[in-house]
Amino acid sequence: MPNLTPTVLSTARLRLRWMIEADAPAHFAVFSDPEVTRFWSSGPWTDMQQAVDAIGRELAAYRDGSAVRFAVELADQPGLIGTVSLHRFVDQSRRCEIGYAFGREHWNKGYAAEAAKAVLDYGFRVLDLNRVEADIDPRNLASARVLERLGFRKEGFLPERWIVQGEPADTLYYGLLRRYWDALPFVGS
Structure with a gap:
């Protein structure tokens, strides 16, 4: 597991930082929306405690190096x-x-691609990753566009990999190698 240290990433329009306990209400607002979680591997949150618990897990993951979740804010406006x-x-x-x-x-403002680009660059440059993978529902065309814009390549299809809210859901698997990333024209810009 990587040795993680508190990190802030900045883009032209966004600021990415480690999550804090005060993010719970905004985190809940995102993950309690059925439209946001439509293609997620679990249903929408129904209780604020779920956001509090999730942030607790993120804080523990920072300490043990098992994961890093960045809160994304607009550069000129604090708030997840x-x-x-x-x-x-x-x-x-x-x-x-x-x-x-x-x-x-x-949605539809380019924030996901902009934020993910910063996090991928951090992963490849700072954490020395060689490969990053993504698992999406094939019906999530917006997410597929984000991944493909960032250089990810389709690598596999797994039918009915998840059962979400009682409904079977497929997986479209994507991968991005560091050498693919390094060859992209926007890397380093």
Whole structure:
């Protein structure tokens, strides 16, 4: 597991920082929205304690190096609008998974790709990852566009991998190698 230290990442429009307990109400607002969690591997949150518990797990994950979830804020306006995480680290293979979610009012503005780009660069440059994977529902076309814009390649399809709210859901698997990342024209910009 990587040795994680408190990190702040900045982009032209966003600030990404480690989660804090005070993020619970905004975190709950994102993950309690059925539209946001429509293609997630679990249903929407129904109780604020779920957000409090999730942040507690994130704080523990920072300490033990098992995951890092960044709270995403607008650069000129504090307050969580979404999250991007690197998790399920496999040290020997220098790989992990990426995940992201944003409040619905922040969709279709390019924030997910902008934030994920910063987190991927951090993963490849600072954490020395060789590979990042993503598992999405194939019906989530917006997420597929984000991943493909960032250089991820489709690598596999797993039918009915999840049961979400009683409904079977497929997985479309994506992968991004560091060498693919390094060859992208926007890397370093």
